[in-house]
Amino acid sequence: MKDILSQRLTKIKPSLTVSINVKANALRAEGRDVLVLAAGEPDFDTPVNIRNAAVKAMEEGQTRYVPGKGTPALQKAIINKFQQDNNINYSAEEIMVGVGGKHIIYNAMMATLNPEDEVIIPAPFWVSYPDIVMLAEGKPIIVKCRESNDFKITPEQLEKHITDKTKWLMLNSPSNPTGALYSFNELKALSKVLLKYPNVFVLTDDIYEKIIYDDNKFFTIASVEPKIKDRVLTLNGVSKAYCMTGWRLGYCGGPKEIISGMNKIQSQSTTSTSSITMAAAVEALNGDQEFIKKHNKEFKKRRDLVVEKLSNIEGLSCDIPPGAFYVYPCCEGIIGKKTPEGNTIATDEDLMNFLLESEGIAGVHGAAFGLSPYFRLSYATAEKTLIDACERIRKACSNLR
Secondary structure, rough: OOOOOOOOHHOOOOHHHHHHHHHHHHHHHHOOOEEOOOOOOOOOOHHHHHHHHHHHHHHHOOOOOOOOOOOOOHHHHHHHHHHHOOOOOOOOHHHHEEOOOOHHHHHHHHHHHOOOOEEEEEEEEOOOOHHHHOOOOOOEEEEOOOOHHHHOHHHHHHHHHHOOOOEEEEOOOOOOOOOOOHHHHHHHHHHHHHHOOOOEEEEEOOOOOOOOOOOOOOOOHHOHHHHHHEEEEEEEEEOHHHHHOOOEEEEEOOOOHHHHHHHHHHHOOOOOOHHHEEEHHHHHHHOOHHHHHOOOOOOOHHHHHHHHHHOOOOOOOOOOEEEEEEEEOEEEOOOOEEEOOEOOOOOHHHHHHHHHHHOOOOOOEEEHHHHOOEEEEEEOOOOOHHHHHHHHHHHHHHHHO
């Protein structure tokens, strides 16, 4: 039988975070006691006012086709959000709505990349960035960012990797997997480089914008340097801050030409996200925001607990992330040790496999995010679970020799 599958599938791999969650849930189904800290998903329910808005929309018959670019009410809410939160002004023609943030990125890459166009991706990165670029026949240019610089790309690194083939720079702040947050001055310095290269565009993934801690402040590059606004795609969504991961809605603001191309791509694929999700998103963006502070207070408490416990485990070190809901501990002190069965922990993936098999801890190895030797754990789960998980990790690491 002739091979039915496309050759483009050979360029990509399944989402590693999804695969790890599937494996962990399969072990649970077999009766194993597994603590899943691999998912990037808040454990809080979608707020009641947002759920009620969805119910109201259904009762009012808002169940028909809607514009792919968003209902007028949603477009207005997004425009207002960008104005009020970020001091960025977009028109309706500069706004797009997709089926989650990942879909926005996919649409953008499909609409803009030609074969071998380069996309600069600072590592560690969210696992899907390179594969989406490759699906669109682009070439990911991975730039490894040092822990000593809080895992953020420097202006020198950026300029070094720009070529005549560079189409995009991808930024993610706060970061998945590290929680790293770019300051105003850091974004200004990157902008200074970008001003010299007018053919390089920026996709900034701001999905964790509202999940930041301590006295840190959020900035996004189109507001920091308005001179490059016309080549910045600013991405956001409702999944993280509003606890709406399953509702599937992402949105962005950007240049009309790019937005038009993205809408053209989407018109031949998903068309739009659900009309009910759009109605709920309007309430999310326009409604009460106080619950976010309460959630962040709880996230911070969990963050501090996990950082303290992991930092006290021999062989591990863990920085304090300023945003998102992940820790990204370094496991360099574990590499080279042997398990009780005599197997060598040669990589961070080996460590995560050992933790899953020996103690039922499901996390994600650093290589999946492009930078080793680290691993990512989500603290978006109950405090009791986190205490149990950290104790299991301590026990497992103490058994290594």
